[in-house]
Amino acid sequence: xxxxxxxxxxxxxxxxxxxxxxxxxxxxxxxxxxxxxxxxxxxxxxxxxxxxxxxxxxxxxxxxxxxxxxxxxxxxxxxxxxxxxxxxxxxxxxxxxxxxxxxxxxxxxxxxxxxxxxxxxxxxxxxxxxxxxxxxxxxxxxxxxxxxxxxxxxxxxxxxxxxxxxxxxxxxxxxxxxxxxxxxxxxxxxxxxxxxxxxxxxxxxxxxxxxxxxxxxxxxxxxxxxxxxxxxxxxxxxxxxxxxxxxxxxxxxxxxxxxxxxxxxxxxxxxxxxxxxxxxxxxxxxxxxxxxxxxxxxxxxxxxxxxxxxxxxxxxxxxxxxxxxxxxxxxxxxxxxxxxxxxxxxxxxxxxxxxxxxxxxxxxxxxxxxxxxxxxxxxxxxxxxxxxxxxxx
Amino acid sequence: xxxxxxxxxxxxxxxxxxxxxxxxxxxxxxxxxxxxxxxxxxxxxxxxxxxxxxxxxxxxxxxxxxxxxxxxxxxxxxxxxxxxxxxxxxxxxxxxxxxxxxxxxxxxxxxxxxxxxxxxxxxxxxxxxxxxxxxxxxxxxxxxxxxxxxxxxxxxxxxxxxxxxxxxxxxxxxxxxxxxxxxxxxxxxxxxxxxxxxxxxxxxxxxxxxxxxxxxxxxxxxxxxxxxxxxxxxxxxxxxxxxxxxxxxxxxxxxxxxxxxxxxxxxxxxxxxxxxxx
Ligand SMILES: Nc1ncnc2c1ncn2[C@@H]1O[C@H](COP(=O)(O)OP(=O)(O)OP(=O)(O)O)[C@@H](O)[C@H]1O
Ligand SMILES: [Mg+2]
Numbered sequence: 001x002x003x004x005x006x007x008x009x010x011x012x013x014x015x016x017x018x019x020x021x022x023x024x025x026x027x028x029x030x031x032x033x034x035x036x037x038x039x040x041x042x043x044x045x046x047x048x049x050x051x052x053x054x055x056x057x058x059x060x061x062x063x064x065x066x067x068x069x070x071x072x073x074x075x076x077x078x079x080x081x082x083x084x085x086x087x088x089x090x091x092x093x094x095x096x097x098x099x100x101x102x103x104x105x106x107x108x109x110x111x112x113x114x115x116x117x118x119x120x121x122x123x124x125x126x127x128x129x130x131x132x133x134x135x136x137x138x139x140x141x142x143x144x145x146x147x148x149x150x151x152x153x154x155x156x157x158x159x160x161x162x163x164x165x166x167x168x169x170x171x172x173x174x175x176x177x178x179x180x181x182x183x184x185x186x187x188x189x190x191x192x193x194x195x196x197x198x199x200x201x202x203x204x205x206x207x208x209x210x211x212x213x214x215x216x217x218x219x220x221x222x223x224x225x226x227x228x229x230x231x232x233x234x235x236x237x238x239x240x241x242x243x244x245x246x247x248x249x250x251x252x253x254x255x256x257x258x259x260x261x262x263x264x265x266x267x268x269x270x271x272x273x274x275x276x277x278x279x280x281x282x283x284x285x286x287x288x289x290x291x292x293x294x295x296x297x298x299x300x301x302x303x304x305x306x307x308x309x310x311x312x313x314x315x316x317x318x319x320x321x322x323x324x325x326x327x328x329x330x331x332x333x334x335x336x337x338x339x340x341x342x343x344x345x346x347x348x349x350x351x352x353x354x355x356x357x358x359x360x361x362x363x364x365x366x367x368x369x370x371x372x373x374x375x376x377x378x379x380x381x382x383x384x385x386x387x388x389x390x391x392x393x
Numbered sequence: 394x395x396x397x398x399x400x401x402x403x404x405x406x407x408x409x410x411x412x413x414x415x416x417x418x419x420x421x422x423x424x425x426x427x428x429x430x431x432x433x434x435x436x437x438x439x440x441x442x443x444x445x446x447x448x449x450x451x452x453x454x455x456x457x458x459x460x461x462x463x464x465x466x467x468x469x470x471x472x473x474x475x476x477x478x479x480x481x482x483x484x485x486x487x488x489x490x491x492x493x494x495x496x497x498x499x500x501x502x503x504x505x506x507x508x509x510x511x512x513x514x515x516x517x518x519x520x521x522x523x524x525x526x527x528x529x530x531x532x533x534x535x536x537x538x539x540x541x542x543x544x545x546x547x548x549x550x551x552x553x554x555x556x557x558x559x560x561x562x563x564x565x566x567x568x569x570x571x572x573x574x575x576x577x578x579x580x581x582x583x584x585x586x587x588x589x590x591x592x593x594x595x596x597x598x599x600x601x602x603x604x605x606x607x608x609x610x611x612x613x614x615x616x617x618x619x620x621x622x623x624x625x626x627x628x629x630x631x632x633x634x635x636x637x638x639x640x641x642x643x644x645x646x647x648x649x650x651x652x653x654x655x656x657x658x659x660x661x662x663x664x665x666x667x668x669x670x671x
Contacts, residue, residue, distance in 0.1 A: 051564075051568060052567075052568075053564050053567070053568075072567070073564070073567045073568045074567055074568060074569065074570030074571065075570070078568070079568065080564075080565070080568050082561045082564070082565065084559060084561050086559065086561035086562050086564065086565040087565075088562065088565070088566070088580055089562075089584060090583045090584060090586075099566070099569050099571070099579075100568070100569035100570055100571075103569055103570040103571050103572075103575065104570050147565075147569075151569075
């Protein structure tokens with residue numbers, strides 16, 4: 001029943017305002033795709049176009065190989081869960097779930113069977129005779145999902161369905177959604193501006209920004225090899241630090257990146273011949289830094305920061321703590337328990353966040369030499385296009 | 394507020410003020426009620442007879458015998474019910490069109506409808522009379538019902554109500570494969586029930602109490618509404634003769650309004666307080 005979704009050169013305008021510009025995207029059958037992006041970037045609009053709630057100005061949408069962009073919403077075979085849930089207030093939970101099936105003339109016993117089954121899975125079977133006003137936010141949310149499930153759609157569309165839930169419930173529901181996807185195996189598109197939701201749920205993330213798709217990739221691709229400066233800054237917390245690039249020379253592993261008035265960073269990035277440094281920047285994630293506070297921080301960090309750090313330690317200590325270090329004046333210390341974030345600035349005033357161990361001894365005001373994993377350095381040219389080191393690790 | 398014992402000084406004052414007002418409002422009604430069971434003979438010598446009697450139910454039995462009161466009552470019922478149903482249908486459809494659908498000229502037409510709020514009946518009564526005269530419709534139910542159907546207030550109220558329903562509800566229904574008619578009928582209309590009740594009650598009360606237009610349009614005694622009929626039987630302008638009978642007719646005329654009010658009391662309160670009471 002599930003189906004692939006193909007979007008070809010889609011453009012959407014509201015009057016003179018273009019909100020989506022030449023979007024193309026192929027979603028595979030059974031895939032869980034997340035649209036991620038800042039507020040107003042057009043995520044909901046794109047989803048609503050797939051659902052048939054917004055007209056298409058240019059381009060095509062196909063579901064399972066069949067063009068659907070001219071069909072009315074009800075005939076597209078998709079189900080949508082709204083941020084506000086949009087339950088019918090005057091109908092009971094059972095009626096809410098049955099309405100879509102009644103409209104297509106599904107036999108009564110079949111409706112009852114599907115409704116009961118969905119209610120059981122979502123653990124709302126004791127609420128079937130209640131009206132939405134008598135339900136908690138989390139229960140309403142489940143009913144909204146149940147209403148989608150009973151239709152056995154070819155694709156599910158979710159528009160920020162978790163944003164009205166409290167943090168604990170959001171985490172739990174996120175997990176349940178992942179399980180639901182595993183069980184049903186139906187194509188799902190999920191819109192959010194919460195990167196944790198995106199990272200945990202998605203097979204692939206579509207990062208959107210300013211009317212366009214910035215990058216499509218698996219969560220780890222997006223995180224480790226952001227295609228643009230925007231993606232790099234948008235995904236990951238704390239946000240990637242950006243240093244102005246003033247010059248490039250040859251280093252031991254790849255490009256040696258100069259930061260005027262600060263020093264240089266040895267990277268494993270290979271930059272094209274004649275790379276223009278004007279307007280270019282260096283991106284460094286906190287977890288790829290090695291602040292040398294004098295204490296034995298090295299051993300801890302290797303295990304704490306995950307597998308992506310392996311290469312850093314494999315390549316030896318040379319660029320990490322040697323003369324390539326950045327002198328960071330620590331301004332604020334943010335203790336997260338398992339790690340400590342050092343927010344500070346470099347001699348030229350550039351802001352940098354470094355990551356130390358949970359038991360960091362660094363104090364505000366202290367100047368700490370910070371090394372950087374050469375394989376985790378990102379370089380962005382003036383247009384924002386990224387250059388990474390080697391292969392995805 | 395109702396029923397709960399006042400506890401604070403402030404609400405106590407409010408309670409007594411409300412109680413005093415209620416008594417004040419009730420007095421004339423009680424007066425008419427007493428008059429209606431007092432003998433006409435005694436009343437013609439002076440209305441103080443209401444305090445001394447003799448009392449009788451003859452005035453009420455006279456209604457049954459005399460006059461066209463039952464006929465007028467039936468006329469009023471047809472007109473009021475007809476107008477109420479008509480207004481509800483028209484206002485709901487118009488409200489849906491103005492509050493929900495996109496169509497060219499919508500704003501302009503809506504403004505024109507709202508202008509209707511500013512036009513007093515007095516300003517249009519003569520042309521209206523002439524239209525019905527030309528169409529030869531006077532002394533018909535159609536003439537009595539039709540003018541009341543153009544109720545800009547009703548359209549305005551329903552438009553506001555439809556606008557207040559989140560558009561996601563329609564969208565969810567559209568995704569649920571509901572036709573536009575089904576969305577209107579099964580999803581949106583039930584959500585406007587409070588507004589329907591409010592509008593229905595007011596339309597009914599207004600139609601029931603309307604006097605001027607029926608007075609102009611219904612010249613045939615058989616087509617009188619209750620208001621016109623009762624007024625017409627009030628031949629004695631000094632109101633010294635048949636006062637008890639007149640009062641009995643008034644009580645009889647007020648009955649349906651009272652019944653409607655008792656049934657829909659909650660909605661009337663909501664309507665009057667502007668929806669603040671939920
Ligand atoms: N009906 C509309 N008429 C005009 N402009 C609209 C309409 N709907 C959306 N827009 C505009 O289109 C752009 C994209 O809106 P959209 O709702 O898709 O953003 P979004 O990515 O979902 O944002 P959010 O995360 O805040 O929900 C915004 O600039 C918005 O103002
Ligand atoms: Mg949105």
